[in-house]
Amino acid sequence: MRNPPPQAVRLSEYRPTDFLIDTVDLDICLHRTQTRVVARLALRRNPKGRADVPLTLDGDGLVLRGLKLNGRAMDAGDYDATPDRLALHKAPDAPFTLEIETEIDPSANTQLTGLYRSGSAYCTQCEAEGFRRITYFLDRPDVLGVYTTRIEADKSEAPVLLSNGNPAQSGDLADGRHFAVWRDPFPKPSYLFALVGGDLGCIRRTFTTRSGRDVALAIYVEHGKEDRAHYAMDALARAMRWDEDTFGREYDLDVFNIVAVSDFNMGAMENKGLNIFNDKYVLASPQTATDSDYAGIEAVIAHEYFHNWTGNRITCRDWFQLCLKEGLTVFRDQEFSSDQRSRAVERIGDVRGLRLAQFPEDSGPLAHPVRPEVYNEINNFYTATVYEKGAELIRMLKTLIGDADFRRGMDLYFERFDGTAATVEDFLSCFADVSARDLTHFTLWYAQAGTPIVTAKSAYDENAKSFALTLSQHTPPTPGQSDKRPLLIPISLALFGENGERLDLASPDASASECARGLVELATASRTITFAGVASRPVASLLRGFSAPVRLEPAPLSDDLERLLAFDDDPFNRWQAAQSLALRSIFARVDSLRGSGAAPDDRAFFDALRRLVETGDDDPAFAAQTLALPSETDLAREVGQNVDPDILFCARNSLRRALGGALGDRLEAAHARLGDARPYSPDAASAGRRALRNASLDLVAAGDPAKGEALAKRQFDDATNMTDKLAALAVLALLGGDAREAAFTRFYEQFAGDALVIDKWFALQSTIPEEATTARVHRLMRRDDFSLLNPNRVRSVVGAFASANPTRFHALDGSGYTLLENIVLELDPKNPQLAARLLTALRSWRTLEARRRDLAEAALRRVLAAPNLSRDVNDIATRALA
Ligand code: PHE
Ligand code: ZN
Numbered sequence: 042m043r044n045p046p047p048q049a050v051r052l053s054e055y056r057p058t059d060f061l062i063d064t065v066d067l068d069i070c071l072h073r074t075q076t077r078v079v080a081r082l083a084l085r086r087n088p089k090g091r092a093d094v095p096l097t098l099d100g101d102g103l104v105l106r107g108l109k110l111n112g113r114a115m116d117a118g119d120y121d122a123t124p125d126r127l128a129l130h131k132a133p134d135a136p137f138t139l140e141i142e143t144e145i146d147p148s149a150n151t152q153l154t155g156l157y158r159s160g161s162a163y164c165t166q167c168e169a170e171g172f173r174r175i176t177y178f179l180d181r182p183d184v185l186g187v188y189t190t191r192i193e194a195d196k197s198e199a200p201v202l203l204s205n206g207n208p209a210q211s212g213d214l215a216d217g218r219h220f221a222v223w224r225d226p227f228p229k230p231s232y233l234f235a236l237v238g239g240d241l242g243c244i245r246r247t248f249t250t251r252s253g254r255d256v257a258l259a260i261y262v263e264h265g266k267e268d269r270a271h272y273a274m275d276a277l278a279r280a281m282r283w284d285e286d287t288f289g290r291e292y293d294l295d296v297f298n299i300v301a302v303s304d305f306n307m308g309a310m311e312n313k314g315l316n317i318f319n320d321k322y323v324l325a326s327p328q329t330a331t332d333s334d335y336a337g338i339e340a341v342i343a344h345e346y347f348h349n350w351t352g353n354r355i356t357c358r359d360w361f362q363l364c365l366k367e368g369l370t371v372f373r374d375q376e377f378s379s380d381q382r383s384r385a386v387e388r389i390g391d392v393r394g395l396r397l398a399q400f401p402e403d404s405g406p407l408a409h410p411v412r413p414e415v416y417n418e419i420n421n422f423y424t425a426t427v428y429e430k431g432a433e434l435i436r437m438l439k440t441l442i443g444d445a446d447f448r449r450g451m452d453l454y455f456e457r458f459d460g461t462a463a464t465v466e467d468f469l470s471c472f473a474d475v476s477a478r479d480l481t482h483f484t485l486w487y488a489q490a491g492t493p494i495v496t497a498k499s500a501y502d503e504n505a506k507s508f509a510l511t512l513s514q515h516t517p518p519t520p521g522q523s524d525k526r527p528l529l530i531p532i533s534l535a536l537f538g539e540n541g542e543r544l545d546l547a548s549p550d551a552s553a554s555e556c557a558r559g560l561v562e563l564a565t566a567s568r569t570i571t572f573a574g575v576a577s578r579p580v581a582s583l584l585r586g587f588s589a590p591v592r593l594e595p596a597p598l599s600d601d602l603e604r605l606l607a608f609d610d611d612p613f614n615r616w617q618a619a620q621s622l623a624l625r626s627i628f629a630r631v632d633s634l635r636g637s638g639a640a641p642d643d644r645a646f647f648d649a650l651r652r653l654v655e656t657g658d659d660d661p662a663f664a665a666q667t668l669a670l671p672s673e674t675d676l677a678r679e680v681g682q683n684v685d686p687d688i689l690f691c692a693r694n695s696l697r698r699a700l701g702g703a704l705g706d707r708l709e710a711a712h713a714r715l716g717d718a719r720p721y722s723p724d725a726a727s728a729g730r731r732a733l734r735n736a737s738l739d740l741v742a743a744g745d746p747a748k749g750e751a752l753a754k755r756q757f758d759d760a761t762n763m764t765d766k767l768a769a770l771a772v773l774a775l776l777g778g779d780a781r782e783a784a785f786t787r788f789y790e791q792f793a794g795d796a797l798v799i800d801k802w803f804a805l806q807s808t809i810p811e812e813a814t815t816a817r818v819h820r821l822m823r824r825d826d827f828s829l830l831n832p833n834r835v836r837s838v839v840g841a842f843a844s845a846n847p848t849r850f851h852a853l854d855g856s857g858y859t860l861l862e863n864i865v866l867e868l869d870p871k872n873p874q875l876a877a878r879l880l881t882a883l884r885s886w887r888t889l890e891a892r893r894r895d896l897a898e899a900a901l902r903r904v905l906a907a908p909n910l911s912r913d914v915n916d917i918a919t920r921a922l923a
Contacts, residue, residue, distance in 0.1 A: 044910045052361040052414045058179050059090030060132070065186045065231075067176070071163050071194040071238045074146045076156060077106070080176040082186075085136035096132040098141075098177035100125050101155070101170070105177075107142035127177035143176050150174075151830055151871040159304035160263065162239025163199065164317055166310060169360055169419045172231035182357045183462040185228035192238060193220040199238035201261060205229070205313040207295045225313055227293065228460060230356050235312030237300045242267045248278055250291045256281075260323065261300040269324040272335060272723065273299070273342050280343035283377050288451055290350045299323065299342075303796060306832050306874050307423065308341050311348030318345070321797055321833060327721035327762040329798050332728035334763075339381065344374040350455065358462040360419045364411045364487070365465055367423075368431020375432060382725035385612035386662045392587045392613070395433065399425035399590070401678055403492045405884045406921050408519035412465055412487040417916040420874050426490075433590040434486050438472060440531045440560065440588055441483065446476040482529045482564060490519040493528055493591045495563065501578040508536065508575040513567040514591070520923060530563040533588035533611075536572065536579040541608030544579055548572045560588070580604050585611040596621040599645075606649050612663060619667045622646045623696065624679055627671070630692035643696075647703045654707045654737065661715065662729030665736040670696060673847045683890045686847040690810060694743070701744020708737040708744075712752065721762040728764070735768035742772045750776050757784055767801060774805050799826065800837035807842040814849045815856050818842050822864075829868050832875050839864050843882035850882070851893050858883070858900035865914060866907050873911030880904065880917045898922070 066081040086092065105122040108115045110129070121128045127141070150157035154166045155174025165171065173180040190204035196219040202211070206225025213219045241261040248256045258277060260270040277299070284290040294314045305319035322341040325334055351373065352366035379387040402408060402425050409422070411431045416422055439447040450472035458467055465487055473480045493516045500509045512532060516525035536544040546556040550570040555561045561570060580601045584593045596602065599622065606618040626646065632638035650668060657664025671679070676689040701708065715734035717727065738756065742749020749772055757769035770788060773781045785806065792798040807818050821827060821838050828834055843850050843861050850857035861882060868876040886897035904910075905918040 044905070044908075044915045049415050049417055050360075050419075052359070052412075055359050055361075057089040058087055058181070058184055059094045060084050060096055060179060061087045062179055062184055062186045065188045067188065067190045069190065069192050069236060071147075071192065071199060073148050073158070076145050076147055076163075078141075078143045078145065078176050079107075080139075080141045080143075080178070082139045082141070082178075083136065084132075084139055086132075086134060092134075094132075096129040098127040099170070099173040099180040100127055100177045101174045102145075103127075103174070103177060104144045105141070106144050107140070109138075109140040111137050112140070122177075141177050145175065152873060153304055153306050153832070154874070156236070157304075159302040160239075161198075162237060162241060162300075162302060163194075164239075164300065164302050165234065165236050165312075166306065166317065167234050167312070168232040168310060170232075172234055175234075178231050180231050181359065182230040182232060183359060185230055185356070185460075185462060187228050188225045188234060189222065190225075190234075190236060191220060191222045192236060193218060194238045197240075199240065201237065201239055201241045201243070203235075203237040203261070203298055203300065203315055205233065205235055205315050207314070225294075227313060227354065229313050229353060230462065233311070233313045233353055233356070235310070235315045235317055237261070237315065237317065240264070241300070244270050244274055246274055246278065248281055248292070248297075250281075251285045252291060254291075254295075256292050256294070257296045259296070259298050261298065262320065262323065263301070263303075266301075266320075266324055269326045269329070270301070272325045273323045273338050276339040276342040277346060279339075279381065280346045280377060283343070283380065284347060284350070284373075287376070287380070288350070288373070288448075288455075290455070292349065293354070297346075299345075303833070304831055306872070309345045311345045311352055313349070313353050316345045318342075319833065321800075324797060325723070327723075329763055329792070329795060331764040331767055332723060332731060335723040335728070336378070336382070340374050340378050343377045344370055347373045347377070354460065355455070355458045356462045358464050360416070360422070361412055361414065362464050363419075363422060364427045364431035364434075365463060365468055367428045368411065368433075369435055369468075371428050371432035372435035383660070383662060383729075385616075385660075386666060386725070386729070388586060388613050389616050389663075389666050391429075391432075395425070395429045395590060396678065397672070397674055399429045400492055400592075401674075401885050402426055402881075403430070403490060403519070404517065404678075404681070405887065406520060406923055407881065407884045407917070408490045410488050410490045410522075414488075417919075418877070418912045420913055421877055421916050430590055437486070437531055437589055438469075438480075438483065440533070441529075441562070442472055442476040442478060446472065449475040485526060485528055489516065489525060489528065490522055491516045491525060493525075493530065493589075494594055495530060495532070495584070495589075495591045496594050497581070497583055499581060501575070503578075505573075506575055507571050507573050508579055508581075509569055509571040510534075510581065511567060511569040512561070512563050514563055515566070520920070527564065527566045530589045530591060531560055532563055532583060533560050533585035535559050535582045535585060535609075535611065536575065537582065537604070537608060538575075538579055539577050541604070543610065544572075544575060546572055547574055559585070582609050582611060582614045584614075586613045587617075596625065599625060603645050603649060616663070616667050619646075619650070620671055622649075623670050624676070626696050627676060627689070627692045628679075630695045631688055634688055634691055634695075643699065643703075647700060650700065651704050651707055654704060654711050654733075657711075657733055658715070658730075660729070661733035662725065665729065665732035668733075668736045668740065670700075674844075677847065677885070677888070680888075682888055684885075684888050684893075685890045686851045686893075687853075690848045697740065697743035699744075701740040701742070703744075705741060705744045705748075708741045709748070709752075711737040712741060721764075731762075731764050731768075735765065738768065739772055742776060746776055750780055754780060754784075757787075763798070763801075767805070771805060774809055777809075777811065796831075796833070800833050803827070803834065804837040804841040804845075807838050808846045810846060810848045812849075812852075814842075814846065815852065815860060818860065829864075829871055832872065835864075835868065835875060835879070839879055840882075843879065851889065851897075853892060853896075855896040855900070858897055862900045862904055865904060869907075869911050869914050870909070873913040876911065877913035877917045880914060880921070884917075884921050886921070 064083040068079040070077040147156045147158050154171035192202040202221035204223035209222040209224040211221040242264040243261045246258045299316045301318045301320035301323035309318040351369045453471040496513045498511045602618040609615045626641045629641035677684045715730045753769045753772040760766035773784045865876045865880045
């Protein structure tokens with residue numbers, strides 16, 4: 042069957058529902074294959090809706106077993122039920138109740154939305170449109186109801202029964218059955234519904250809110266894994282306190298439950314009072330989790346918790362407003378991590394992530410505004426643009442209006458819109474009101490897709506002692522938006538004098554507040570600011586702290602970069618200077634590999650990095666980030682067109698070798714010096730020392746493979762924590778040979794059965810940049826411990842290969858693309874969301890050089906031509922090719 046053309050949903054066509062559902066009483070009898078759901082819905086006509094229209098409820102794969110209207114069984118002629126829809130031909134004008142009985146099979150649910158089984162537990166995932174796989178409903182976020190949920194199950198199979206809200210009642214029944222009733226007093230949309238049943242272990246703790254209410258916290262995990270949940274619990278309590286201190290937000294229920302499951306499509310889900318997590322973001326022990334795993338747990342625990350106010354108490358009117366909860370909540374979790382760890386290191390990491398994931402999205406065929414205007418499949422819009430660029434927009438807003446007004450605007454938002462389903466306009470109106478600023482121009486950031494390019498030109502006038510800076514902006518066209526308008530771009534800047542001293546800013550072309558704050562607003566296509574009283578040619582530090590999600594061109598002169606690296610008091614731009622110098626060196630090496638141009642002169646750059654290694658112990662995490670060269674993906678993005686991953690790989694390696702060689706003894710000394718005999722602690726300072734130590738090891742091995750192998754082998758054998766062990770294994774993986782294979786074997790033996798660790802074992806092998814890797818990946822996928830039904834495992838093999846092994850994925854024989862194509866098609870009937878996400882690895886196909894471009898396009902076309910595609914994969918393939 043040919044795939045039907047997608048059915049577009051448009052923001053411009055939003056209208057309120059014709060009915061409201063005030064209360065939802067669910068009675069759910071858990072059974073492995075025949076779960077029974079009785080939903081009693083209190084419906085009434087929406088005064089804002091149309092009169093006289095019939096009622097149509099959403100469904101997805103449902104079997105209707107019974108239907109009562111106001112307590113009386115309905116006649117078959119009065120309604121129409123299909124798996125995807127329940128329509129009442131006539132609905133009463135007065136409020137009425139509808140009692141719907143459906144039957145579902147959680148064991149057959151491989152797509153992991155709705156009610157499914159993970160391991161031996163029952164769990165749900167309803168965002169965005171999963172509730173309609175449990176019962177017929179008005180399954181959209183602007184229908185808010187109060188839920189009561191009764192769950193019944195075999196007590197031996199599911200001693201733990203959880204749902205949203207507070208526990209109301211529980212008890213034993215005949216035949217070894219039992220039940221629990223949960224009541225959630227806060228009106229919520231259906232996507233926040235959740236239920237868990239299973240035989241789970243748990244850890245508990247009490248949190249006292251600042252107004253003195255006790256909240257019972259619990260984290261449920263597989264039996265035997267309780268020990269590994271303590272860091273998550275600690276992070277939760279810290280997040281709860283932080284939201285009180287920073288935003289004045291207190292928790293509102295008597296309990297807060299988290300459940301970790303091993304089969305989950307995303308990171309985690311903020312269901313009211315019952316967050317469900319991918320266990321990757323809960324479970325950690327020093328022996329099994331790396332420092333970045335710990336940081337990820339802290340961030341995701343906080344993110345889901347913060348949704349309680351930004352997402353749950355105030356939810357989204359429609360799915361076009363997704364960034365209203367996601368961008369804002371990412372911003373909040375980034376701020377939390379900055380406060381808990383190092384602000385500079387967090388910012389650099391966040392910007393690296395944005396450039397790695399969001400910039401390519403924004404410059405390719407899948408580009409869309411932070412608030413999209415149309416979608417075919419909403420699940421394909423949980424993107425880096427909505428999340429990470431969405432967070433940047435909040436950050437810019439805060440920068441523009443200042444910290445105090447930002448906080449007042451947030452307070453007003455919570456006050457005005459609590460209990461409602463809001464829009465981006467609602468949100469922005471609060472900030473406009475408190476700051477008395479017209480934010481109309483700023484709103485364009487939500488509607489206009491694409492990454493703006495800001496060009497900076499400067500001229501120093503020796504006689505006038507003035508420095509003229511011209512900033513221009515331009516946004517390339519994106520699908521459906523050919524003409525772009527200038528945005529309001531906050532550009533943070535500083536000027537440095539000859540000796541690295543910061544100059545006072547004074548200019549007739551900028552306001553006093555712009556000069557005082559070092560923050561200029563670029564609101565037009567171009568703006569020139571002439572700074573007066575500049576004694577000698579200054580060095581400009583622009584876009585400090587990455588004050589806007591733009592590309593800044595061109596990079597400053599090498600001399601200036603070296604000076605910024607030495608004395609800029611903005612750590613982000615110090616790091617940026619090192620990145621720009623590395624890019625410059627790598628691209629010079631590309632030219633010289635192609636036979637044009639000489640090898641670059643990196644002496645000054647290397648000297649700066651050498652000083653950093655020698656003196657970096659006071660901020661080792663920052664030093665490690667500065668030593669980390671741009672990734673192959675960074676390089677491809679910077680090149681932008683006719684990308685040849687092989688030559689980028691060679692050029693990058695050539696710099697790695699040169700740098701490792703030039704700094705060898707200092708790196709070795711750092712590696713030795715930073716070793717830690719104390720017991721492992723995941724705190725930011727200890728993690729920073731390990732990061733610098735392992736960055737040093739990696740470069741030692743690049744410069745001197747034999748020495749690197751000896752050091753890595755020893756570290757691999759001696760390591761008592763996963764961070765050091767995995768770093769050593771990664772070095773051995775790159776070096777190859779027997780040492781590598783032996784280490785992989787040992788690692789597997791040591792951690793067999795520990796799925797999250799074995800995921801690392803799979804991922805590391807899939808990213809080896811060698812010709813034999815593609816065959817290795819095929820072998821990995823034939824193993825018994827590989828399964829298409831477990832998203833973490835699929836991502837660790839296929840996701841890692843497609844997104845983190847550019848030379849093999851883009852192999853010139855097309856084998857990498859074929860591998861992805863086959864997996865996507867095999868996975869699609871089982872888990873379309875995951876299949877669609879994997880396929881986005883091909884989105885930048887047009888930036889490749891001609892041969893690869895043709896091969897990638899052909900793979901996408903074959904996917905699109907396959908029969909019975911899911912809406913998810915159909916949508917990605919269609920848009921990628923458009
Ligand atoms: N809302 C979740 C979050 O960002 C993400 C998610 C979306 C999870 C859809 C599952 C399904 O916190
Ligand atoms: Zn979120």
